[in-house]
Amino acid sequence: MLSIGDLSKRTGVKVPTIRYYEQMGLISEPDRSEGNQRRYTRTDLERLAFIRHGRDLGLTIDAIKELISLSQHPDRPCVGADRIAKEHLDDVRTKIAQLKRLEHELERIVSHCDGHSIEDCYVIRALSDHGLCDGEH
Amino acid sequence: MLSIGDLSKRTGVKVPTIRYYEQMGLISEPDRSEGNQRRYTRTDLERLAFIRHGRDLGLTIDAIKELISLSQHPDRPCVGADRIAKEHLDDVRTKIAQLKRLEHELERIVSHCDGHSIEDCYVIRALSDHGLCDGEH
DNA sequence: TCCAATACCTCTAGTCTCTAGAGCAATATA
DNA sequence: TATATTGCTCTAGAGACTAGAGGTATTGGA
Structure with a gap:
């Protein structure tokens, strides 16, 4: 389980930006520790890396959202x-x-x-x- | 004397944007009509064209401000x-x-x-x- | 000259993608 | 255990506008 700081270091996305992405619905709300701190999984890490990569390429948040939703239906044509x-x-x-x-x-x-x-x-x-x-x- | 709409048509800068530039101190507050509407001179027109041109070239508002202030001291080196x-x-x-x-x-x-x-x-x-x-x- | 259409006024809030800060709580390290 | 670090929420700010509400001036035609 990764803290938000760990996730930030691994992906290069700043901590407030991660929370912002959560707010925008780009990443789902993670589990919390006993003390209410966010705890992330490997899946979250991959998702965030995907987003980061898309943003680096200049895609908008909305475009990335669309790509994520597309990628969740692996049977559809690409x-x-x-x-x-x-x-x-x-x-x-x-x-x-x-x-x-x-x-x-x-x-x-x-x-x-x-x-x-x-x-x-x-x-x-x-x-x-x-x-x-x-x-x- | 030009109304804000005339000025807008002649420079291609939208009306709310002109008011915004005034607020930002890029153009000085113009005279007003009896009914409190803005009335512009030829000098204002030139100034706004200058700003428009700078923005088209991608200069920031601050950079343009600096250029305007420079241009108001014609004796200084360029x-x-x-x-x-x-x-x-x-x-x-x-x-x-x-x-x-x-x-x-x-x-x-x-x-x-x-x-x-x-x-x-x-x-x-x-x-x-x-x-x-x-x-x- | 009067009326309707258009243009104008101020003020507030929204856009987009974050970023910064305040004030406080949890966790990690020595 | 004490302290340093990291985390929490919430609000506001950045830049450069844009949109809308609710009201007032001006303009053109009958």
């Missing part, structure tokens, strides 16, 4: 799970593209600045005047 | 503004790198899935078992 992952992959790709445009824009802004007075500062001017931008964002 | 932009560029690059690792991981996960039962679903298995990952994330 298209649901695949769909969630695919949608997320699309999101990630969109975000990368956006950030790259941003990077480009910022590079231009930064490299134009020569450290003289604010009056001539390209950073400030570029922000004031959208027309100085290359693409749209 | 290294401060340049520093803010550079720091942000670093952030953006870090985030792109992270997302690319993620993309890679998700691609692997998705492409392994053959649509059969959940029991064999690679999405679920990959999330359960970090050992199936390529890199660290």
Whole structure:
């Protein structure tokens, strides 16, 4: 039986976050010690590692909830799970593209600045005047 | 003189967001009509466009505040503004790198899935078992 | 000129995913 | 056994808005 601190150390999920996940219904309420402290099993550990992993990949709490519920019906086809992952992959790709445009824009802004007075500062001017931008964002 | 709605239409910043920016001290309190409605000038319009642009580029409210305060001292050297932009560029690059690792991981996960039962679903298995990952994330 | 539609006002509370702190209780270690 | 550490609940805060309630101004058309 693991305490919440043990679970935290093993999964890298902070203690208050574990309690938060419980509150959100991502993990079930664990048994308690005589003194009302949470006691976790190996199953809880695996579940939490699953959640952690999903969060690291940027999945939302709701997406993870859905995956958990899917995984509890092992006989169903896995298209649901695949769909969630695919949608997320699309999101990630969109975000990368956006950030790259941003990077480009910022590079231009930064490299134009020569450290003289604010009056001539390209950073400030570029922000004031959208027309100085290359693409749209 | 522009109403808050006009300002919103011209800048693409939603009305409640404009009021929020006022509350946060990003824009100064405008004059009011006889009936207590906000009335904006061309200067306010420019300021808001500046903020909008900064937010589009992903700058935080605090960073924008700092830039505004810098821009109000036109005699000072512009290294401060340049520093803010550079720091942000670093952030953006870090985030792109992270997302690319993620993309890679998700691609692997998705492409392994053959649509059969959940029991064999690679999405679920990959999330359960970090050992199936390529890199660290 | 009057009326209805639209826009505006303030204030409060909610979003999402945690994180921090207060004040107290249980457990582990020396 | 004394003390240090960990745990408990509850509330509030972060950032950057967004939504809704309940009421007031302004605007455009008949």
